[in-house]
Amino acid sequence: MWASILQHAGRHALLCGEALALAILVGAPLAALGAHRPALRAPLLAVAAVGRTIPSIALLALLLPVLGVGTAPALVALVVLALPPIVVNVDLGIRGVAPAAIDAATGLGMNARQRFGRVVAPLALPVALAGVRTASVEVIASATLATFIGAGGLGDDIVRALQTDDLRLLAAASITVAAMAFAAELFFTRAARALEVRTS
């Protein structure tokens, strides 16, 4: 039993890690670009707000007829689910940087690029990480549903346990997913706190 859970947990973690990395890679630059450009920011945040309300199982199911069965539709769905909290929090973080800090950086002779790299980004990071934390918990939970479109992961064990009435497998798989979500939450909370201390 544990061999199966371990293998599925590995697959689960890999799928979630990939989705989260892709979502950060796409979402963070977009939100950073949009933070001070209303023409980009307004539609971006509107789409993020709608994206937050879409049920994950509906999104996964919708991609099935388009992308077929397997990892690809699951990965796309998880990236889409991870994007809204990341976009919203990167935006919030950047706009929350005190104007005085930016003025001071300009006064020190920094150019726009240095200002972003040395002042804005480090100050915005804790808030941005809170968004990554929310996204990670959501992705880990939603990835269990990816079993319904054949993407594997710990959802396989939960579904199999339900079908065979195997309480031990059910408990073990459920607790493993919950523990992964909890660990991700703890990790990103700690990371945000550590960075906050360093910057203040």
Place this chain on the structure above:
Amino acid sequence: MSYLAAHPLRVALALGAHVELVLGALALAFAIALPLGIRCARGGRVAGLLLGALGAVYTIPSLALLALLVAALGLGTLPIFVALVAYAQFVLVRNVAAGIGGVDAAEREAAIAMGMTARQVLARVELPLALPVIVGGVRIAAVAMVALATLGGYVGASGLGTLIFTGLALHHPDEIIAGSIAACALAIAFDLALRGVERLVSYRSSR
């Protein structure tokens, strides 16, 4: 869309069952969360423990929570109903507590100075002022519940999930699409409607 055109009644019935399930669970969840939230707003160790425990329930992935409840309660509407009520507690209790906690101490003191009892302060000052935050919690909970309720289709409860899971099992893309889009539309409708209520009550209380 072709599925909707061919089976409008099936989609409408599934939508109706879905709304009924969500509203029923939301009503019960709120009835439980309101006293718990008021208790949590008073602070202390019990409040911390309670919020921590509810937060832990909230971190359990929904499919895992539902599976555990099916093992305990059997198939049908009951496990999904219990899952919905349990899952909503964290958001609802947290927002009730935050709403009451955010009431200006001066308002509370003014009410006490006017001779109100603790009960009157709660009913006439604290709860009305906390209303926008409480409605915000109801909105977040309702949207999450619309999503979670679709999983009911997997454990034999009726709702839009029935269309999605039947479609997945029988390879009917049209049925999957009809169920999924209806679920998205319902979630967005709940979000917009409760945003409207939120705006209405915050306008009232700021006057």
